[in-house]
Amino acid sequence: MTKGNNYEISSALLLRVVAAAFLLQTAFLARAVYAAAPIPVVFDTDITGDVDDVLALAMLHALADREECSIEAVTISKIHRLAAPFVDAVNTFYGRPDIPIGVAQDAQKRDSKYLSLVEIRDGAHFRYPHDLLSSDAAPDAVSVLRRTLAAAEDRSVVIVQVGLAANLADLLESAPDDISALNGQELVRRKVHFASVMAGAFSPVRGNSHYLEANVRNGVAAMRQFAERWPNETPIVWSDFLIGVAAPYPRESIARDFQYRRRHIVREAYLLHSGPKHDRPTWDLTSVLYAVRPDENYFDLSPRGRVAVDHDGFTRFTPGVLGRDRYLKMDRRQAVRVVATQRTLVSQPPRRP
Ligand SMILES: [Ca+2]
Numbered sequence: 001m002t003k004g005n006n007y008e009i010s011s012a013l014l015l016r017v018v019a020a021a022f023l024l025q026t027a028f029l030a031r032a033v034y035a036a037a038p039i040p041v042v043f044d045t046d047i048t049g050d051v052d053d054v055l056a057l058a059m060l061h062a063l064a065d066r067e068e069c070s071i072e073a074v075t076i077s078k079i080h081r082l083a084a085p086f087v088d089a090v091n092t093f094y095g096r097p098d099i100p101i102g103v104a105q106d107a108q109k110r111d112s113k114y115l116s117l118v119e120i121r122d123g124a125h126f127r128y129p130h131d132l133l134s135s136d137a138a139p140d141a142v143s144v145l146r147r148t149l150a151a152a153e154d155r156s157v158v159i160v161q162v163g164l165a166a167n168l169a170d171l172l173e174s175a176p177d178d179i180s181a182l183n184g185q186e187l188v189r190r191k192v193h194f195a196s197v198m199a200g201a202f203s204p205v206r207g208n209s210h211y212l213e214a215n216v217r218n219g220v221a222a223m224r225q226f227a228e229r230w231p232n233e234t235p236i237v238w239s240d241f242l243i244g245v246a247a248p249y250p251r252e253s254i255a256r257d258f259q260y261r262r263r264h265i266v267r268e269a270y271l272l273h274s275g276p277k278h279d280r281p282t283w284d285l286t287s288v289l290y291a292v293r294p295d296e297n298y299f300d301l302s303p304r305g306r307v308a309v310d311h312d313g314f315t316r317f318t319p320g321v322l323g324r325d326r327y328l329k330m331d332r333r334q335a336v337r338v339v340a341t342q343r344t345l346v347s348q349p350p351r352r353p
Pocket of ligand 1: 045046047050052053162163284
């Protein structure tokens with residue numbers, strides 16, 4: 001009897017010890033997960049023509065709401081009077097009205113099907129409130145980039161470039177000034193963790209092995225300069241044309257997921273651009289997803305190598321073990337997960353209404 005009791009006591013004790021260890025481990029893991037500092041992100045976008053930039057910016061806000069990233073600045077790489085006000089309106093919609101916004105000084109001008117949403121008034125007020133009323137009132141992108149990088153921790157910033165390379169090319173050319181004693185290349189080398197870039201085509205597109213992707217074709221000189229002058233020590237991960245095409249945004253999401261607000265700037269922009277019967281490729285979203293969650297295996301990475309941009313805008317990848325560049329790869333199973341994750345994030349209601 002006594003032995004039996006001892007045995008029962010010790011097995012009960014053992015159970016409690018195991019349970020306590022399990023709880024401790026869980027607490028430790030939870031702490032490890034939640035203690036990860038938000039990744040500081042700069043979003044460089046040509047938000048004007050296509051609507052994937054709008055979805056990508058919404059997704060960044062959702063990730064910021066989850067404290068996975070912080071949006072340090074948004075810089076715009078095309079010229080349009082309403083591009084900066086539109087970004088300000090999206091930022092305000094998601095409760096972050098004071099994110100620095102910079103605009104390109106010299107880049108392609110582009111019409112837009114959706115930027116005029118920011119000028120709509122319902123009664124006396126803007127439907128989508130914002131206080132930056134014209135891109136002309138925004139500071140130039142290079143000074144915003146330099147200020148953001150100068151203030152950042154070393155090797156911390158992830159730059160997401162999902163348009164022309166106009167701003168990053170100009171940043172790399174920039175000289176020391178009263179913002180920083182470092183030139184543009186030195187600032188990138190010191191402060192940037194890596195760049196996540198939507199551009200190029202690294203495998204044949206519909207049988208065309210010399211496909212000229214739009215973010216390169218519409219600003220070849222800038223993309224050449226970016227690819228040539230970006231520091232060798234700072235990785236670039238490229239999401240090429242085919243990745244976004246293989247993970248289209250589901251139209252059902254536009255129909256159903258945004259009804260938590262009667263007026264939703266993302267839904268309205270999508271409908272103005274693509275209509276209700278189109279699954280838009282998610283080019284820019286894939287670069288955001290990789291930038292903030294690089295270790296989640298949404299994608300595979302190519303071997304290391306070097307991307308060069310030809311004079312006609314063709315992106316040429318040459319493998320090399322010490323190379324700075326890699327590009328995203330995605331199989332069909334990964335694509336299913338990417339589509340679902342992007343949908344969840346883009347349609348996530350703002351935490352700060
Ligand atoms: Ca874009």
